[in-house]
Amino acid sequence: MTRTLMAAVLAATTALVTPAMAQERGGTMNFARYDGSRLIDPIYADRNPDIWMVGSLFDTLLRSSDDGKSIVGGLAESFEVSEDGKTVTLTLQSGLKFADGSALEADDVLFSLDRARNGDLGPWSGMLGSVSDVTADGNAITVSLSQPDPTILSMLATFNTAIVNKEVFEAAEGATDQEKSAAIFATASAGVGSGAFYMCGFEQGASMDFCANEHHWEMGADGKPLPYLDKVHFEIIPDDATRILKLQAGEVDAVEFVPFSRVAELDADPAINMNLYPSTRIIYSPINTRETRADGSANPLNDVRVRQAVNYATNKDALIGLVLQGAGQPMTAPLMSSSTRLASKLDLYSYDMDKAMALVKEAGIEAGTKVTLTTLAGSSDDATIFAALQQMWAPLGIELVVEQVDGATRGAKNRSGEFDIHTYGWVDDVNDPSQVTGWLGYSPVRNAVGTGWESDKFNALFEASGTEMDQAARAQQYADMQKIYADAAPLLFMYETPFAVAVSTAVDGYVQTPLGANIFSRATVSK
Amino acid sequence: MAGLQYVLKRLALMIPTFVLVMIIIFLLVRLLPGDPAIAIAGDKASDADLAAIREKLGLNDPLLVQFWLFFTNTLQGDLGRSIMMRTSVSDVIIDRLPTTGFLALFAVSLSLMIAGPLAFVAALNRGKWPDTVIRTVFQVGLSMPVFYIGLILLTFLAAKLRWFPVGGSGDGFWGQIHYLFLPAMTVALYTSAIIMRNLRAAIIEVLDADYVQFARAKGLPNRLILGRHVLRNALISTITLLGLSIGNLMSGTLVTETVFAVPGLGRLMLEAIFARDYPLIQGLTLTFAVLVSIVFLLTDLFQSLLDPRMRLT
Incomplete structure (x- = not known):
């Protein structure tokens, strides 16, 4: 009996101790980022490179x-x-x-x-x-x-x-809340947060260091406080090719935002794990639904049949093959990614050229109708999308022309309605569908992502869902909103993409969440 | 005394240049399409947030008021606060200037080290195979875009052979030499091609000059002829070109610093433009204008040392 008990205790002890023994602690993870943080303060973080670091x-x-x-x-x-x-x-x-x-x-x-x-x-x-x-x-x-x-x-x-x-915040230098926040960030003050790390080094636009917070409350598999790493060192490398070369040369342990055209190559490298993390990222194109364009000319995209036609004429699988090298999936929920809560799973304009042709004929579209696609200058993805759409829509009689601008100009055009259709993307910041639904469809917020589309029924449903505590009733409201939105097609519904992060095989436990947050608390780097 | 007057005159001439640069950059920045408030707050910001940002930045003020503020503040040494960095523009520039300065000087030094000897070899072997080989190789360097040369160097010398780091700027003198060798070499390959062509042509021209023929007839040793007569005279036009190349090199840092992940002024300028950071763009442009003006002044002074005819012009 005693022997049996001893064996059981030994087995239990072994089970508990083994993960602890296997869990490697210490070391630095070198992480190459596409853009640097400018202010990591919960309330002021307004760009993804800031927002995604708040949780650390x-x-x-x-x-x-x-x-x-x-x-x-x-x-x-x-x-x-x-x-x-x-x-x-x-x-x-x-x-x-x-x-x-x-x-x-x-x-x-x-x-x-x-x-x-x-x-x-x-x-x-x-x-x-x-x-x-x-x-x-x-x-x-x-x-x-x-x-x-x-x-x-x-x-x-x-x-x-x-x-x-x-206490730390109030003692910081500065007359206003924002000045205090900037002062704390600039001096990399240790005491301002309780996350797994604290900021221990910062060189604007060049590098940043996070050091382990030994007082963190969350425990690791070995029963000691997380994180396992001593430090995370971030280097800001905007150029995709250079970032990847850094990983291949062994100078960094991980690179984010790997271009999809390089995913297969890195996947084949035995020294690299090519991770595609599920995300809430959707790529779509707002369509200007106003009766007239900003210059006063008639807008063919005002007709819902034309918007539906271009959606049917867009072969999403082909686009995914061309732009993402297959690493994505067509949108199935019209207002959000399929991983967002309450997302519907619809057959969202599967490629059907016959339906598309019938719709443009019914709408009376004349051959040679010009539509402008506004894209980001320098974006190879956007260039590929334009080339593909130009060919896909040509049989409809639509002559697609391109206008290349930078991000700030595209944003201004979206707000002023000076566009026909433009490329765009979205990642949820909140684990709830209300944010993206308000952004894409609720017209009082931002003219339904600048499209000018407006539906009283949709708006009423959205407002009602804001106070609906019955989960089933709220789910039904979201299902109804998605149906209305899909039928009205104020967007060119395109595809969902994962977050592509390549890490050295020495790295384990790093995660990027569907909302984009970089999680290093359980990451380890083999020495 | 005449030399001092010349320098003072040149310095005085810089003042209208800077005023003109300030007017042009102020207007050009505001002609850029796109709302800086959107660039700052992002596409998701509400209209009210954008309006508040515009008000805070003074973007709703008349252009003349905005310019006067920029002009008077700059005269007092205040370049304003960077919108995206949330700190003083001067501090950001002072922080990044040493890296770009080091890179520029390193690139120029490499250019001269490459171009100088090879130009002599090519000129002294005019029409023979060494001349043809050197000119052909440099022609290839000249015809390739800087970013492409950079990527080739990175791929082979850094990623494959691991002789140099892929990116960054390094610490200390030797650290910087190690880290900035590839970006400096990328720029130098292009710049040296231009300098080599010019210097070769100038050497050939001088070699044919009467005074060189006379020196030869006098029986002066070849080393003395090349060093005292040929090089000194051939350098006059090359130094002008070198000055202009340094001006081009400043704009070239936009690409080089981005490809090689060097945190310098060029990369900062690119980030500032995309973020529509008006104060930072203005401050950086002014800094580049000052640096280029100083380089041009030094070029002229050096030229006047080599060529006494230029001292009183």
Whole structure:
């Protein structure tokens, strides 16, 4: 009996110890980025290179589950939404610390959430528009809402609600909140966040260093605090070819945004693991649906049949083959990626030239009708898309011409409506479909991504879904919105792409989430 | 005394040049299509956020007011705050200037080291095979785009042979020599081709000059003829070309620093343009204008040392 018990204890001990023994700690991971961070502050981060790094330095009260389908605890060990949907109660874990060892307390949470919902500060305050008050009693945090908000848990798991150190923040140099934030960032202050890392080096536009936070609350497989790495060193290398050469030369351990034309080559390299992480990234083209163009001429794309025709005439599989070398899939949900919650799975204008021809005939499109596709200058993807669409749409009588501009000009054209159709893309920032749906379809926000499309029924459904706490009813509202949007075709629905990150075989455990966040807390580099 | 007056006159001439540069760059930046507020806040920003940014940056003020502010602040040494970097433009430029300066000097040195001896070899063997080989090789270098030369060097010397790092700028003098060798060589291959062609032609012209023939007839040693008479006179036009090449080299850093991931002024300029960072674009352009003007001044001074006829012009 004793021997059996000893064997069991030994087996259990071995099982517990083995992962610990196998878990390599220490070392530096060198990561080549396409663009540098400019300000990693939860409420001011407004570009992906900033947003995607917030989670490494700061923690949120809640988090998205690994599969992105639900919300789980973060700094808060438990949470509860009241029956009327107007109160969220959260309980903070005990013993939480910032990276400088100072205690993370309820005061810091109140300070951070007040900053996050202050409309005079960051651009994301609207995401907490339903919050009327935040109070604390010991470790219990109460978030009171002015109306039921089905998105509130997702918002409390979003980067802009991450917790900052009130004391460090208030002591920072600067007269305004933004100046203090910039001063903290510039001096790479250790105590401002509680994430797995703190920033320990920064050279604007050139490099950045994250060092391990020994006070981090999350434990690794070996029972010690995460992260496993001592440090992550980032180098900013905008040129794709140079970034990849760096990896091939062994100077860095990982490179992000690998062009899809290089994926197969890197996949064949035995020293490299070519990872394609599922993402919420969709590539689409807004179509100007206004009756007339900005110059006053008649707009053929105002006719829904023409918009449907160009969608049917676009062979998405061929585009995916040409642009992504097969590493993608056609959009199946008209308003979002298929991995976003509540995404419908529709047959979204599968290639059908007969239907396309019938629709343009019915719409009375004359041969030689000119349509301009606005693309990004210097983008080989956009050049390929234009060349393919020009050929695909020619049988419809549409003569596609190209206009090449840079990103800022394309953005301005989108807002002013001075375009026929232009290339565009989207990655969700929030683990909830409301953000992308508002962006693409709800006309009061941004004219339905600049298309000028407007549907009262769609807008009413979107507004109702903003307070609908019944999950089934909300799902139905989203299904209805997606059906309306698909039929109206204010977009050229194209494809979804993964995040292509190539890492050395020495690296394990690095992850990029569907929202784009770079997660280094469980990454290791074999020595 | 005449030399000092010449320098002062040249310095005075720089003032209207800088004023003109300020006016041109101020207007050109504002003629760029695209809203800087969108470039700053991103496509997802609301119209209200964009309006607030425009107001904060003074973009709603009349152009004359904006220019006067830029002009008077610049005269006081204040180039403004970078929109994308959220810090002083002067600080950013001072931070990056040494790297670009080192790269430029390194590239010029390599250009001279390559072009000088080969131009002599080609000129002294005019029409023979060494001349043909040298001219052909340099013609190939001249006809290839800088970024392509850069990628070839990176692929073979850095990624395959691993003799040099793929990117970055390195620390300390030897670190910088090691890291910046490939970008400097990329620029030097192009620049040296131009200098070599010019210097070869100038040497040939001087070799045929009467005073050289006279020196030969006098029985002066060949080394002395080449060093004292040929090189000195052939260099006059080459130095002008070198000055112009350094001006071109400054604009070439936009491509070179991007391909080789060198955090210098060229790469910064490219980022600033894409981000519509008006103060940074203006500050960088002005810096480039000052640097190029200094190079031109030094070129003229050096030329006047070589050619006394130029001292009083």
